[in-house]
Amino acid sequence: MTVLPLPVVPGLDAGLHPALASHKSGGRDLWSPPLPEAPDDPVAATWDALGEVLDPEIPISLPELGLIYGVEHVRGRVHVRLTFTATACPCMEFIREDVTDRLERESWIRAVEIEEVWSPPWTAERITPEGRAKLRALGVSA
């Protein structure tokens, strides 16, 4: 049986807003290289790293979307308290994997624990002003 190659569509992203251009899962193509050494403030550095992880459906970061409820760092072990926009969010596994992969790039992080939390319930009120501005630029009201 002959398997035909998938058609290639040249310039797929042409004309789209730059933020909407194709990104790898979680914005991997935008992720910074790992820090060369352990930071003085590992919690702040963890927040910075999470700030590079994009939501799979809209190109703003998880902290901007208000999905990160807390970060703790104890001797190389990072504990992230994460919620989702909906109880049946179809991207839960993608998001968990993106968070873990981004944080595990850092040599000063030995282990990543993700705690799924639902309290307080996420609402659009949790989107940060920066996140709101990006969404507005994309024509999304929030």
Added chain:
Amino acid sequence: MTLDPKNLGPEDRTALIRLVLTLADSKRLMGIRYSDWLLGAPSVETGIATSSMAQDEWGHARLLYAMLKELDVDPEPIEHDRQASEYASVAALDEEAPDWAALVAMMALADAAIATVLGSFAEGAFETARSRVPKMLAEERFHASLAAAWFRRLAASEGEARPLLERAVERMLPGLLAWAGADDESARRLVDAGVIASADERLTVFRDGVRDLLAEIDVDVDAVEPDADWDVERGRTGGQPAEEAVARARGDLNRALFVE
């Protein structure tokens, strides 16, 4: 007051497991009943809403089944291996809605009954319910809004829609009253432990929530008696969900795709 599941006696623990199962199974079946109408709803917009509600219900079921872990019960076989006769879902969802009016009745009454018990659970002593259920209830607000709009629309119709709605309500309301106001030994244990409100309080909340809607089809919810056919083991009225629906709930056709 916060209840530590580790300190529960065996009978209270069994009662709490039964409550979680009745809620989780009902959510799963509610999702299936919405999904039955994804392509049959009266408008594209309503079909999309039905799809979203099905998705919500399965998200709620997922969180509820996961609560069983805290009671030392593995949710995996509960979700994927049980027979229809073991399901504890509310009887109003046993069969596919035969017409759109019946689905509207399920939406307005069965979903509301489940939300009533969940609301009580969210305010009780079981911390896991207190933290997880409010998000479910926030999502349920949209279901209630759509249900009320459709219920009123069908109630005001002059064609065959209103009689279909009346028959669906007549079929399911007594069972829902019995379910929302469950008052057997298992339910009373949970009331005593502060996990849920009393049967009277739950019934009052449910009746208050649907009274005005039902008045639109001249049904006085205060005059309807709860179904007396009660199965103490499963915490529901008699019967069982359709085998075909349970096969979908278990994921029988997807069994080869199950991954850890």
